Amino acid sequence: MTEISVGLKDGKKVALVATGHTGFSERGSDVVCAGVSALVQALFYGFHEVLKEKNLRSAIDAKKATMSLDWSACLSPAGNVIAETVIGSLKEIARVYPDHVRILEVHVNELGF
Template identity: 25%
Template sequence: MTTVAFHMDAGRIVGFTVKGHSGYAEEGSDIVCAAVTSAVRLCECTVNDVLGLEASVRVKGDTISLKLPGALGQTNESTCQALLTALMVYFAELHEEYPENIIVVEED
């Protein structure tokens, strides 16, 4: 199962960690893993490459995490919160469709 944990601080999403493989199908044919990987990569590219914010990204084994930098400024903060909230909604919808393969949690 894939676990997606959104890290919260005072109602603000400050990052996320994605861990594990969904187990929906064999590696290379797993549509749930492909959906998760694609969404995570899009988010990371938007934050780091498009917005130029240099979020911390760590990859180790079957785990990837992203942590937003501090002091983003009002425009970047708003953009990042919209992006990460959309990611959370997307993963929640994947959970509704594939409840045995992905779980989404919020952590303080």
């Protein structure tokens, strides 16, 4: 199962941690895992390459299959649009594949960033 924790601060989405493999299919052919991975990478790309945000914090732990993003210090209002779009898309995947993807909303301090 992939668990996605969305960090909230004052009700606003400001961070995300995605951990684990969905287990929908074998590694290398798991379309659910690929979809989640592509969206999380798109979130990173949107902040880093499109908005050129210097305050984006990110980390990848390949051994734990974890990617963490914290955009709480980012300044561009367009970041909210990118975040809402990607997180909304991730929620839709979790709705369709509830045995493979779970999304939790937590206070940003609980993410350990």
